[in-house]
Amino acid sequence: MLNTDLSLSSSGSEVNPSHSNMSAPPHPQPPAKGASHGAGDFSYVGIDAILEQMRRKAMKQGFELNIMIVGQSGLGKSTLMNTLFKSKVSRKSVVSTPEERIPKTIEIKSISHDIEEKGVRMKLTVIDTPGFGDHINNENCWQPIMKFINDQYEQYLQEEINIDRKKRIPDSRVHCCMYFIPPTGHCLRPLDVEFMSRLSKVVNIVPVIAKADTLTLEERDFFKQTIREGLRANGIDVYPQKEFDEDADDRMINDKIREMIPFAVVGSNQEYQVNGKRLLGRKTKWGTIEVENIAHCEFAHLRDLLIRTHMQNIKDITSSIHYEVYRVRRLNETNGQPNAQPPNTLVNPQQANGVAPTSRPTHSRYPLWLYFSCNHALSPVYL
């Protein structure tokens, strides 16, 4: 593990001493005299203390994030996940026989890790899809992935409708699917278009250009622009989707991200000494590519989006848009008896044909409780 504040355990049973002092909540204090409230101490009710209560509850429960990685083998998927979470969260490819290297069908492998940083615990699940796009005929290779995503929605739905349901439903829904585009410098391949058009209707897609250090800066810019045009021309709505911007501020921030998509990333688990500092990078004969330097690649922008600025929003969109579409469709199909078996392989015929479900909800159609439950600051998890 690299030298970082972040710690990782595989058992999930570890209790951090920093949580043990949670039993004595601090008493809310009225603002000091002369503070912005202006009125005297007696007017202070203490409503703002809810924020501290929410923070403590969230710290106790921890967070859950499920990221799926899709792309041909050797594109640096495992390396990038390890770079993102500064640890061995995803297995790196090991050299194996050709038969072992390319599984005959797509396998879907989930590995969960309990990560802790500054007292905040997160259960990170990385869902790898070895075998995707590795065959001569890659037709329908999106199908097992679509099925897996829908299976997770189904599991959640069944838990939710149980009379005797759990206090907190374990969330295995895929919050984000990182799609790795090979650094060809040309344009999106039919496989990329097919995968992203179908899957963007059921999950948040974050496209990245893999191994961006193999392109010159001009090639990179041109490739990014061509990909954006390809996405637009094929009506592919990747994360952050314009229609789900909540207000003008959101739109301004997200427009900047949309201009940057797809992120041209470089991954590495190796640290090197550069100008007296230890940095993650890829050493070449000509110098070191610094992974976290925005002048070298866009890894830092991707990390900020996934972890530092939009993690909660990615989970909210999963819950309030993608899962909601699935739930409404299932309840309609089974006339409100969702215990009935999901129809045929869970691949919705509309999704299978690449057509958006007609019942796709929009924000304006949501009941108020859904807004509240999906837009609250923190989602609970099981650690």
Ligand SMILES: Nc1nc2c(ncn2[C@@H]2O[C@H](COP(=O)(O)OP(=O)(O)O)[C@@H](O)[C@H]2O)c(=O)[nH]1
């Ligand atoms: N040039 C370059 N090589 C990379 C990058 N990321 C990973 N690699 C190398 O590519 C090979 C395959 O990486 P791996 O993460 O196992 O790919 P995966 O099969 O997609 O999971 C390894 O030798 C990595 O060291 C990158 O950003 N640039």
Ligand SMILES: [Mg+2]
């Ligand atoms: Mg791998």
